[in-house]
Amino acid sequence: MKRVAPEALMTRLFGIIYALAGPTLAGILITAALTMNMFNTKAMLVAAAVGFVVALPIAWVVAKQINENA
Structure with a gap:
């Protein structure tokens, strides 16, 4: 079995978590902007x-926490 450097694992894990966290936080902030009656395109783009x-x-x-505690 091929060994992978810890830095490569950290980068891969970061990418996976970012792929989940980025759209989630963008969606939360867009929902917050819509709740505050900001229905313009600029507000949506800034929130995202x-x-x-x-x-x-x-x-x-x-x-980092997952990598250190695994």
């Missing part, structure tokens, strides 16, 4: 972009 950017450090921390 902020969600995807905020998901980056969150995914990294979660992947």
Whole structure:
């Protein structure tokens, strides 16, 4: 069986978690914007972009914790 470097596992785990966390946070923020009666395109794009950017450090921390405790 081929061994994989720990850095490669961390990167792969980060990618998987980000693929889940990014759209989830973007959707939450878009829902919040709609709840505040912000029905314009700019508000939706900003909410989605902020969600995807905020998901980056969150995914990294979660992947790091999973990698350290596994």
